[in-house]
Amino acid sequence: MENTYSKHRVDPWLVFIAIVGLITFAGYFVLYPQTLFKPGERMFDTGYNLGLAGGIMMLVLLLYPLRKRVRYFHNWGPLPIWFRWHMVLGILGPLTIIFHSTYHVYIPYFHPNGSPNAAVAMLSMLIVSASGTFGRFFYTKIHHGLYGHLATVNEIRAELDQSENVKYLFVFAPEVEMALEDFRARAENYAKQPKIRIANFVAIGFQARKLSWSLSREVRHILRTQAKTQHYSEAQRADMEKKVHDYRESIESYLKAMRNVAQFGTYERMFSWWHIFHIPLVYMMVFSALYHVYAVHAY
Incomplete structure (x- = not known):
C-alpha cells in the first residue's frame, strides 16, 4: 500500500515561496x-520597466481563467501547465511590482503626494496574491496532487477501500483494531454532516495525528514485548523491526x-467560499491597475 507519510518529499511550491520570501x-x-x-521617474527607465514587467505578468496570469472557461482556448495546451504558471506569475508579478515601488506605498491620507489609484492598485494586488496563495491550500485538498483532476468523495472512498483490510492486520492487538474502527465511525459520521463544524473539522485532523503516533507506539510495544518474552534471535x-515499520505505515x-473522507466536504465548501471572495478582488485589482497605468501616462 502506498504511504504518503513515508515519502519525505519537499513540496516544490514551498521551496519556491521560501526563495521568493527571502x-x-x-x-x-x-x-x-x-x-x-x-x-x-524614468531615469535609466528602471522603475518604469519593473512596473511594466510586473504588469505584463499580472495580465498573462489572467489568461488562465480564459483557458479554463472559454471553449476557444480549450485546446491551448494542458490545463495543469496553465495553472502552474498562473500560480508562479501570481507570485513573481507582485514581487516585480514591489521592486517597482521600491517598497513605498504612498497612501494619500498619510502622505501629501500620495496617489490614490497607485495605493489601491498595490493593496489590491497584495491581497489578491495572498488570497491566491491561501486558496492553493484548499485546492490541494480537493484535487489529487496540485495539478491533478478534481477529486470526488467516491474516489477518496476507493482509496479508503484499499486500506479497509488494515484493521484486520492487528488481530494480535485488539485495542488497536478497536481504536481504528472507532475512528472510522467518527470520521464517517462527520462526513455526513451538512454544515461546517470547525471544531469537529479541526478535531478530526488532530485525532488522526494523535492516533497515528499512539497506535504505532502501542504496536511497537506489543511486538517488542513479544520479542523479549520469546527470546528472539537477532x-x-x-524481522520484527521491519514489521513495526510496516504496521506504522499501514496505520x-x-x-x-x-x-x-471526513474533511473532503468541508474543504470543498471552503474552496467555493474562497472563490467567491477571490474573484471580486481580482476585478478590483485589474481596474485599479489599468487606471494607474492610464494616470501615469496621462499626467
Missing part, C-alpha cells in the same frame, strides 16, 4: 533606501484515508 526580505534593504530610481528481531495510510 528575495523580498533582502530586496527591502537594497531598494528601500536607494535613490537611483523612483517608481514615477534475525528475528530485525498512517488508513487514518489518512479516513481523515480525507
